[in-house]
Amino acid sequence: MPSKVKIGLIQAKHEVHGDEPVHVHKEKAIEKHIRLVHEAVEKGAQIICLQEIFYGPYFCTEQSTKWYESAEEVPDGPTIRLFQQIAKETGTVLILPVYEKATVGIYYNTAAVIDADGSYLGKYRKHHIPHVAAGGQGCGFWEKYYFKPGNLGYKVFDTAYAKVGVYICYDRHFPEGARLLGLNGAEIIFNPSATVAGLSEYLWKLEQPAHAVANGYYVAAINRVGVEAPWNMGEFYGQSYLVDPRGRFVAIASRDRDEVLVAEMDKSLIQEVRDQWQFFRDRRPETYEDMARQLP
DSSP, X not given: OOSEEEEEEEEOBOOSOTTXXXXXXXXXXXXXXXXXXXXXXXXXXXXXXXXXXXXXXXGGGSOOGGGGGGOBOTTTSHHHHHHHHHHHHHTXXXXXXXXXXEETTEEEEEEEEEXXXXXXXXXXXXXXXXXXXXXXXXXXXXXXXXXXXXXXXXXXXXXXXXXXXXXXGGGGGOHHHHHHHHHTTOSEEEEEEOXXXXXSHHHHTTHHHHHHHHHTXXXXXXXXXXXXXXXXXXXXXXXXXXXXXXXXXXEEOXXXXXXXXXXXXXXXXXXXXXXXXXXXXXXXXXXXXXXXXXXX
16 A cells, blocks of 8 residues: 555535435536546545535435435435445545435435446444524525434545545544544545634644544535525635644645645654644553543
């Protein structure tokens, strides 16, 4: 397995009006992202991650049963099958964030991990589910209406190019899962997101570099761009980036444009940083029992 790996991050604006039927959203977004995936491949990307629930708007801005129609089985839904073929044809690992239908009436915010030979390695289900107002006019991150909390743990996927962990959007505010992904062997964490200015932007470049430093791994953060109608909750501020185990930004995308960001991770740096800092050696888990205690 090579030490240096090219990472591709895709940020994009969703341009279909929210009043359009669900199938229109999915068709247009999938078509667009197939094109962007191929652009990333042409730039040399070996592992590519798309943004949170990439095939539509950030529909959690409102609470409507309409959007349940966009959910698919994972891995047996048509979108996963389509991108498995693309992964196989291009020899790339794909992190594919979708809306998962587990059974009738049970849905998750999920990312499928597809290896470079097109095989399905497994999925991560978002653990931490927000339900907070944002942007006025009744808009917000109303995710508890759409998603059950994840129940598959903090898996690490041994792909053709690196050991990959996934943490989705709001998860990034919780260091506990970020630590567990490191303890489970992750070399890089992908965090596909949909987050707007005025709420979390000041944290965007603080929290995840801190996770990278505390755990001695790379973090790839992905955020969509633009303003989505008719809700106009706020501007999705892009600025997708790759940060290294020393907390240094390897590359950062624009704030307001569709962009395919390709940057290089060097796995030898993980060894170097962990040997120097030894945070995992010096942990004191026997003193942390109260962290798992339920609040009254």
